[in-house]
Amino acid sequence: MSEIQQLRRGSTQVLILSVLASGRMYGYQIMRELEQRSEGYFTMNAALLYPTLHQLEQDGLAESEWEDAQGRRRRKYYTITPRGRQKLAGSQAEWKQFLTSLFKTLQIADQPTQEKAP
Amino acid sequence: MKPAGSDDLPLASEGPGPEMYLAQVRRHLRGLPEQEQADLLDEIASHIESGQSDPRMGAERVMAELGAPEQMGRGLRGIHRPNRLADLLLALAPSYLLSPLVTLVISRFYGAMEVWAVTAPQLYLGGRISLLLAAALASVGRLRRSAELTVFWLSAGLGTLLSLMTREGRFLPGRERIAGSPLESLALYTLLAGLCAWLLVTLRQRRFDPLLVVFAALPLLLAAANFSTGQILLAGGASSRIGQALPFGSAGIAAYQAAWTGGLSLFFLCTRRDPRWSGLLLIAMYYVYPNLNAYQESTGILVIWSALLGLVLLAWAWDWMSRAGRGKGHAVRPPVSPG
Numbered sequence: 001m002s003e004i005q006q007l008r009r010g011s012t013q014v015l016i017l018s019v020l021a022s023g024r025m026y027g028y029q030i031m032r033e034l035e036q037r038s039e040g041y042f043t044m045n046a047a048l049l050y051p052t053l054h055q056l057e058q059d060g061l062a063e064s065e066w067e068d069a070q071g072r073r074r075r076k077y078y079t080i081t082p083r084g085r086q087k088l089a090g091s092q093a094e095w096k097q098f099l100t101s102l103f104k105t106l107q108i109a110d111q112p113t114q115e116k117a118p
Numbered sequence: 119m120k121p122a123g124s125d126d127l128p129l130a131s132e133g134p135g136p137e138m139y140l141a142q143v144r145r146h147l148r149g150l151p152e153q154e155q156a157d158l159l160d161e162i163a164s165h166i167e168s169g170q171s172d173p174r175m176g177a178e179r180v181m182a183e184l185g186a187p188e189q190m191g192r193g194l195r196g197i198h199r200p201n202r203l204a205d206l207l208l209a210l211a212p213s214y215l216l217s218p219l220v221t222l223v224i225s226r227f228y229g230a231m232e233v234w235a236v237t238a239p240q241l242y243l244g245g246r247i248s249l250l251l252a253a254a255l256a257s258v259g260r261l262r263r264s265a266e267l268t269v270f271w272l273s274a275g276l277g278t279l280l281s282l283m284t285r286e287g288r289f290l291p292g293r294e295r296i297a298g299s300p301l302e303s304l305a306l307y308t309l310l311a312g313l314c315a316w317l318l319v320t321l322r323q324r325r326f327d328p329l330l331v332v333f334a335a336l337p338l339l340l341a342a343a344n345f346s347t348g349q350i351l352l353a354g355g356a357s358s359r360i361g362q363a364l365p366f367g368s369a370g371i372a373a374y375q376a377a378w379t380g381g382l383s384l385f386f387l388c389t390r391r392d393p394r395w396s397g398l399l400l401i402a403m404y405y406v407y408p409n410l411n412a413y414q415e416s417t418g419i420l421v422i423w424s425a426l427l428g429l430v431l432l433a434w435a436w437d438w439m440s441r442a443g444r445g446k447g448h449a450v451r452p453p454v455s456p457g
Binding site: 026027028029031032043045046047048050051052054055058059060066072073074075076081082083 | 157163165167169172183186193194196197198324437
């Protein structure tokens with residue numbers, strides 16, 4: 001697995017929480033919302049999505065409730081909890097710091113080459 | 119997670135149809151209660167239905183996006199803790215059977231146990247065998263990937279170790295009550311550090327879930343409360359009315375004895391948080407209630423034991439409030455997909 005793929009896997013929970021932060025959603029809807037927000041860059045299969053959602057629920061970061069409807073199957077809606085929001089805020093800050101530092105470092109790595117150029 | 123079009127997830131169109139997919143996932147969910155299995159499969163079926171009713175999706179894409187049924191089944195299985203009953207039995211049975219068995223075997227070799235003789239080989243050996251058993255059962259919990267079972271036996275082991283070290287005067291360097299002890303004290307300190315580190319790592323893996331943290335802390339808090347009670351009694355600050363600890367008839371006492379088992383069962387078997395918290399409260403009450411009855415005249419002891427109960431209630435309330443405050447001030451978004 002490449003480094004970027006590892007990073008993507010590591011960001012699964014925070015991506016789902018960030019989607020849930022904007023409202024109550026069911027699994028399929030979360031998947032499409034994630035795809036739409038990232039303009040197709042992030043896609044997640046259901047075999048990764050549902051265990052992660054259930055893990056978030058067990059950790060008290062999300063909550064769920066079934067909603068019945070006529071003419072179709074019932075759906076399970078997920079909502080982010082205050083603890084989930086807290087976790088999301090922490091993760092967002094960590095990711096921001098990481099990405100800023102990474103970006104700076106990469107620029108610094110490029111800089112000497114540019115400076116040395118005549 | 120993958121970028122669109124990358125090949126790290128199966129996108130094969132020759133995958134199973136919905137029914138076969140669900141049947142394959144079901145195979146991985148064996149050991150979970152029927153209702154739980156039904157709910158899990160219902161959610162996946164609802165996902166497939168949503169995809170099928172979405173005009174942007176073709177049937178093939180819907181199935182491909184599900185991922186491998188093995189991955190789905192294993193993922194859900196890991197979280198929903200199948201065979202929770204086995205975990206409960208691995209906590210209950212040794213608690214009821216092994217400890218008396220060890221005592222019985224040791225007594226056969228050394229005769230009747232003198233409770234207050236700290237150097238008695240029965241107590242010395244008994245404590246160490248209990249410790250070994252607790253560590254072995256914690257390893258079983260680790261192998262079963264059951265944080266609950268691991269934490270149960272780690273906390274029990276730590277409780278045993280702390281009481282053993284206190285009894286043998288290990289916390290008073292150079293004044294150990296058992297001869298030839300400094301090296302052994304060092305070994306016990308190392309073991310103490312090791313068990314604490316193991317417990318912390320296990321709790322960290324569950325992101326310090328308050329439910330599990332309180333479950334881990336309970337035996338240690340009980341040991342501390344017992345120690346403090348003992349100190350107050352030794353200082354002559356209170357008189358014990360131990361005969362009034364359990365003011366029930368025999369049926370009442372039997373019901374009281376069942377409270378611990380009931381509490382542990384709720385904690386291990388339930389998946390919802392509030393019944394699990396009520397299990398912890400029941401376990402705490404099992405220990406607190408007789409002390410509140412026996413030491414009614416000592417404010418100090420009453421405060422210690424009430425505080426213990428209060429801590430559990432406070433942690434439960436905090437957990438409940440953090441869950442109850444969900445969704446406030448956030449609008450419900452319409453579904454992205456039609457339907």
